Amino acid sequence: MISGPTIRKDLSNNLRAAYARMWVRLRGSNRDPIALASEIGLPILTIGAYVILYHAIGLPASAGAAVIVGGAMIAFWTNVLWNMSSQWFWEREQGNLEMYMVAPVSRMSILLGMALGGSLNTAIRALGIVLLGIFVFQVPFQVRDPFSVGLVFFLTLAALYSLGMLFASLFMLYGREAWNTANLLQEPVYFLSGAYFPAIYAPIVPFGLQVAGSLIPMTIGLDAIRRLVINGASITSIWPEVLALIACILILFPLARHSLNYMESLGKKEGRLTLRWQ
Amino acid sequence: MFLGPGLKRDLSIETKGLRRLFKGIPGKGDVVALDQVDLEVYDDEIFGLLGPNGAGKTTLIKILSTLLLPTQGEARIKGLDVVKQAPQIRRMINLVSGGETPGYGILSVKENLWFFSQLYGLPRDFAKDRITKLVDQLELQDYLNTRMAKLSTGYKQRLNLARGFVNDPALLFLDEPTLGLDVISARHLRTLVKGWIKTGGKTVLLTTHYMAEADQMCDRVGIINHGKILACDTPQRLKTKVAGGATWKIEITPNLSQPESVKSVQGVLGLSQNDNIETGITTLKLVLEDESVMSDLLSKIRDNGCKVLNMGKSEPTLEDVYISLVGTGLEE
Ligand SMILES: Nc1ncnc2c1ncn2[C@@H]1O[C@H](COP(=O)(O)OP(=O)(O)O)[C@@H](O)[C@H]1O
Ligand SMILES: [Mg+2]
Numbered sequence: 001m002i003s004g005p006t007i008r009k010d011l012s013n014n015l016r017a018a019y020a021r022m023w024v025r026l027r028g029s030n031r032d033p034i035a036l037a038s039e040i041g042l043p044i045l046t047i048g049a050y051v052i053l054y055h056a057i058g059l060p061a062s063a064g065a066a067v068i069v070g071g072a073m074i075a076f077w078t079n080v081l082w083n084m085s086s087q088w089f090w091e092r093e094q095g096n097l098e099m100y101m102v103a104p105v106s107r108m109s110i111l112l113g114m115a116l117g118g119s120l121n122t123a124i125r126a127l128g129i130v131l132l133g134i135f136v137f138q139v140p141f142q143v144r145d146p147f148s149v150g151l152v153f154f155l156t157l158a159a160l161y162s163l164g165m166l167f168a169s170l171f172m173l174y175g176r177e178a179w180n181t182a183n184l185l186q187e188p189v190y191f192l193s194g195a196y197f198p199a200i201y202a203p204i205v206p207f208g209l210q211v212a213g214s215l216i217p218m219t220i221g222l223d224a225i226r227r228l229v230i231n232g233a234s235i236t237s238i239w240p241e242v243l244a245l246i247a248c249i250l251i252l253f254p255l256a257r258h259s260l261n262y263m264e265s266l267g268k269k270e271g272r273l274t275l276r277w278q
Numbered sequence: 279m280f281l282g283p284g285l286k287r288d289l290s291i292e293t294k295g296l297r298r299l300f301k302g303i304p305g306k307g308d309v310v311a312l313d314q315v316d317l318e319v320y321d322d323e324i325f326g327l328l329g330p331n332g333a334g335k336t337t338l339i340k341i342l343s344t345l346l347l348p349t350q351g352e353a354r355i356k357g358l359d360v361v362k363q364a365p366q367i368r369r370m371i372n373l374v375s376g377g378e379t380p381g382y383g384i385l386s387v388k389e390n391l392w393f394f395s396q397l398y399g400l401p402r403d404f405a406k407d408r409i410t411k412l413v414d415q416l417e418l419q420d421y422l423n424t425r426m427a428k429l430s431t432g433y434k435q436r437l438n439l440a441r442g443f444v445n446d447p448a449l450l451f452l453d454e455p456t457l458g459l460d461v462i463s464a465r466h467l468r469t470l471v472k473g474w475i476k477t478g479g480k481t482v483l484l485t486t487h488y489m490a491e492a493d494q495m496c497d498r499v500g501i502i503n504h505g506k507i508l509a510c511d512t513p514q515r516l517k518t519k520v521a522g523g524a525t526w527k528i529e530i531t532p533n534l535s536q537p538e539s540v541k542s543v544q545g546v547l548g549l550s551q552n553d554n555i556e557t558g559i560t561t562l563k564l565v566l567e568d569e570s571v572m573s574d575l576l577s578k579i580r581d582n583g584c585k586v587l588n589m590g591k592s593e594p595t596l597e598d599v600y601i602s603l604v605g606t607g608l609e610e
Pocket of ligand 2: 337
């Protein structure tokens with residue numbers, strides 16, 4: 001029988017599990033100084049190169065600002081791919097997945113913890129990139145509506161990490177393909193989301209590309225944030241993006257949940273929750 | 279624990295007609311991993327599943343711990359159905375698989391244990407106390423702040439065991455827990471489990487392919503082969519049942535030229551011979567229906583041209599049981 005106290009206890013157990021998994025992520029990924037340095041340092045090299053290039057060919061300083069914002073946001077995509085999607089595969093290989101399954105918590109809370117930890121971690125790196133832009137390259141930012149910036153940022157992350165959870169559950173029962181798929185999704189999204197262009201919705205970008213890019217929450221969120229922090233736009237001009245992001249979340253999150261449940265029962269049916277028999 | 283007649287202990291695990299198939303190599307048909315398994319395990323019991331590799335031990339444990347669905351039949355944990363009531367079951371169980379080391383290499387022993395304790399909703403201080411206790415019991419104190427990745431295999435396995443106890447489960451599944459473990463760690467584990475079961479209201483289901491481990495640790499043992507449970511009882515009763523109370527050890531020299539002739543003596547149930555090359559002495563182990571066959575037997579041995587050096591009744595071992603049921607020995 002399900003009663004009030006049980007539901008409350010279940011919820012609190014799941015939140016504890018999510019918190020613990022977040023903590024693992026924060027602990028683990030900030031312990032290795034080399035990894036940390038490369039995670040912050042390498043994107044900065046790429047971004048710095050674009051900023052200098054745009055400056056050299058005489059584009060306005062706002063082009064550099066767009067790349068800084070793009071670089072900061074694309075870091076979240078890298079995180080979603082490598083630390084959400086393919087992470088689940090690693091967790092199974094390690095035998096952790098079975099331990100999550102015998103425990104009385106939902107796997108969704110584990111994924112949620114991974115997402116929270118990952119996004120917090122990446123936020124620190126993204127902040128590094130933005131500070132670099134402001135202080136080293138002196139790119140101009142112009143924020144009139146900080147609340148909207150926060151809102152769009154939050155919605156973009158929620159949509160991205162929902163997509164990450166969906167990928168994670170899809171990859172759950174697969175082997176090395178998971179890595180290859182993650183690899184496959186990395187560069188095209190860098191390109192399609194227009195992270196390194198000044199703007200994706202510019203006349204020079206082919207229309208087909210704009211449409212393809214718009215299927216990724218990253219592109220929508222990035223465009224809105226750029227307009228908010230570079231052009232000083234306000235919520236009145238970016239509400240379509242806000243709605244699109246909310247729609248993404250409303251579709252992706254339940255989809256991730258369903259796919260996780262489905263994969264779990266498939267795993268239990270076919271005996272594929274460990275790698276031992278593959 | 280002594281129980282008066284008519285008193286029945288609570289059932290902790292119950293399976294009825296349990297069957298599990300796996301897809302085999304294409305064209306070869308399905309693999310029958312479990313076949314008509316009927317099992318009853320009670321509270322306060324350490325129950326051992328003894329069988330060779332591929333017998334179906336892990337498959338049974340996975341079904342009981344809600345990680346795998348049965349193909350047919352049913353299984354209950356404390357009266358709860360493993361298929362329909364998995365979430366309730368998960369609150370009461372834990373699982374340790376020997377040779378696996380779940381956790382995060384970059385985290386320390388303490389951090390890993392804390393993480394796993396949080397999957398069971400243990401309050402912070404309570405979890406800390408329990409972890410301290412477990413770390414003491416498993417003698418992991420010196421490694422508390424060592425990263426898991428840097429631990430030796432034995433200590434990783436100890437950590438894995440500590441994880442298994444972290445929610446103080448009512449039912450603990452141990453799948454070959456001493457596999458590949460050094461002698462000291464293995465002894466440690468056995469003592470720990472035996473001590474833990476005494477705290478009351480606990481059940482341990484253990485799988486092993488070590489005879490001595492099953493004999494020494496388990497209140498009851500099920501012998502499993504090809505997915506079937508062939509016999510199930512206390513080690514003592516299994517031994518007496520099979521041996522019929524008459525296992526003998528006879529030392530002879532030289533060895534039997536025609537062992538078949540001895541085996542075929544009416545009333546001889548089983549025979550194994552073991553030659554010691556250095557001393558030239560051969561030890562025969564015999565399982566007899568009863569002792570009335572002894573004179574026939576001894577004359578047959580003399581017919582083989584052998585001299586009897588020494589003879590005596592021997593204690594039957596679990597290995598005798600196993601050989602008589604499965605037909606071959608259980609190779610390590
Ligand atoms: N996930 C699986 N997929 C396919 N076959 C499996 C799977 N798990 C076990 N088997 C097969 O089922 C049989 C029983 O295996 P298992 O339960 O692991 O035995 P044990 O633990 O006693 O060594 C073996 O023949 C094994 O190959
Ligand atoms: Mg096994």
